[in-house]
Amino acid sequence: MLVPTFPGKLPIIGHVHKLMKTEKLFQLLISIGEYSLKAGDVTKLYLGPMPVYVVTDPEDVSTVLNKCLEKCFVYKFIEPMVGKMLVAAEVPTWKRNRRILDLCFKQNILDEYLELFNSQASRFVEGLAEDVGKGEVDLTEKIVKSVLETSCRTTLGVRLDGKDLVNDNYIGAVNETLEILSARVCKPWLMSDYIFNKSIYKTKLTKALETIFGLSEHMVQLRKSEHLQRLKKKGGCNSEGRRIQSVIDVVLENTVTETNSLFTDVELRNIADNLLLATYDTTIYEMLFVFICIGSYPDVQEKIYQEITEVLGEDGRLSKENISQLVYLEAAIKESIRLYPIGPIVARDATSDTKLRNVTIPSGSSIMVHLWSVNRNTKYWGFDAEEFKPERWLNTDTVPDHPAAYASFSPGRRGCIGKTYALMYLKATMIPLIRKYKLIADHKNVKLDLKVLMKPVSGHLVEIEERQ
């Protein structure tokens, strides 16, 4: 039996829950990471009476995220929206479903999305015309619309020229749901089901979820009946004509026969909503962080512009042939996401004693993997880890060897399934944007807040100027 073998006393940071009500939660989280980096090893803090172990070294991160697959209790708060199918699933269900979902994110399927990404990007950039020369503007609303529409199409399947799936009512419902779910995590008294179910939040959540489920239920039914028709006709074409192969299409193909279905309709809807939730805030705010970072460095922007012009010419679009040639653009996007990982921490429960480099974490403990600090660990990223330097990605000597050192998409087995999707979509968006406009921002002035995910406090952050 493994006995915990802590070398000396673990540094104890303090009692977090007392500070949770204040807006200082994000600063506290950062100082926890800084403290842990300085200590150079696993540290410990208290969440109320509960000890939590903090991990910032990629070697330990890799062990934790490959060995401790059970998520901690806070994930249960997203269950009303997404059930227990993937992000919030227990390990046996997650293993089965992840194998199926992995089929939906194979490169040949993602390549089919490029045409959609390009056209969504062009629409987004056209919509920015009214913001040009207006000083600092808040682009969040426009980003939300574009990301959500794209995500609904790739998840639920819509013709390329089909009508928009997303309207203001739907966007409002998603925002309301996320606000309520994050309130449950940030306001300790709402963690109790009893108190929550009696609160106004519960009534609002039920109403918002009706709208969200309305869309996913309808689309899942449509895809399922098409799939069954195809099975009957043995490969007949879609009733709707040409459209992308969506996540739900691939799931149906691999789980539904004429006589059998692995998932119930509610589970299929949960899978769809899980994908939408996982894409939503992550991609929206990472896109904003990319704009802000790139807008802070005119020289970086100029290099991206030059590269786009050289690789794609005056009006070429992103394709599976040219995507890997946009190395500088990719470096700038990855560097922005390194400095601003939208999920600055992930949490896991140790279901058995977990032996790390110098410490064994006892079974039953909670572990905080501090992705923000892993990304800024000078031992791996060098003395300039805090600086925005896309160039570091272009030289094998300045990119850490350890695969877990770049942690924004969460290393390990429950890591992000949509990493390649997100990078492709961000690249597609940057191309028409940088061709037409210059962005002006200063990422060092952005104040950050923690609402489950990390977001800027204020939205007016970027100026847009016409490129001459």
Ligand code: HEM
């Ligand atoms: C730049 C944007 C994104 C970032 C930074 C990001 C980051 C992450 C992180 C940190 C996790 C781990 C969460 C945890 O352990 O609690 C995660 C999981 C996940 N992400 Fe992403 N994500 C992004 C975009 C996307 C997109 C576009 C999709 C889908 C198209 C997606 C789908 C998922 C799913 C399904 C999971 C759960 C995987 C599992 O439990 O097996 N993500 N993501």
